[in-house]
Amino acid sequence: MELKRVVVTGLGAITPLGNDVKTTWENALAGKSGAGPITHFDASLFKTQFACEVKNFDPSDLFDRKEARKYDRYAQLAIHAAKEAMADSGLDLENENVDRIGVIFSAGIGGIRTFEEEVGSYYTNMDKGPRFNPFFIPKMIADIAAGHISMIYGLRGPNYATVSACASSTNAIVDAFNLIRLGKANVIVTGGAEATISPSAVGGFNAMHALSTRNDSPLTASRPFSASRDGFVIGEGGSTLILEELGHALARGATIYAEVVGGGMSADAHHITASHPDGLGAKLVMRNALEDAEMNPDEIDYINVHGTSTPVGDISEVKAILDVFGEHSYNLNISSTKSMTGHLLGGAGAIEAMFTILAIRDQIVPPTINHDEGDNDPEIDYNLNFTFNKAQKRKIRAALSNTFGFGGHNASVILKQFNK
Structure with missing residues (x-):
């Protein structure tokens, strides 16, 4: 069976850097941080009091007030990101077979804010008996965004969510890629979103010592590959990619951003939260992606790394890159856009795939910000080009995006300049 080619024909985003793709990308190239004091709840008693929040988002732009109450923030x-991507794709659904358009959209956690509110209300009002909102379960479950997107557009193709912690939305993209190239769908709306800036999420990650506590300087707190890094900065938002079979895209004259050419998945099989210290799972997932794409390591020019700004994770990923790419590692540009967006958990892979696509389109690598001269970790090889602090123009033929999740889940996707 000859596999079909898969291209990206639409993008949408809402992130701590902007409420659309254009603004997000401009701010990323400018090296801006999306971090600031938490406004979603009173975090004054928490170890971490800052996050990368989405700004100036008004759900009434999407729904009336009554309807908005049926949706968790995530x-x-x-839906916001999906609407932008669908409009960007130019798909005319009146002339499409919607039975062959699917939605694979992820969240690592889902409606945690709804869960807090409902359970909190129950315990506060126990004397009145168990009273729960009838929308409690549909608002909370991690697959509901995929369901809503399909219902909004009447898309009846494959529809589900992937949940693999912080690798979730890269897994969604890889699944969408595989279904299209196997001929199971013409188009799939894919990506991920997360909205976990809440007391239980921040408190839970604090208890694990996973978050930065640099409360005196939120803007500089996410500092991947720097010796002074002290944990990730939690973020929220989402991104949507429209993946499409090449022949279908060409037939309708779609704008093509890039081609998806490979996807890899693996497990660390090591620890519930920590990556393998030697990057075993990270090595395997990148090799799997390269093998799937039938590419050699020296054909990759840029890696958007997982790069969360955690003490162990950053080191293990660098070790993995050096092992997989060998001497070519020193010809790569590497950057962690989490230094600007924070860590969007289940939404991270989608926004980072989007950055990777835009880097290919514009032939420019977004930076890893917040690295100070001399703030070097002796376990990291700084002969590698981490694209510190300033975007860099370069030829990008193909690029790889990594995401790794609690539970040892790893996913990578390879994107390439489109050539007929």
């Missing part, structure tokens, strides 16, 4: 963000 689903609202997902």
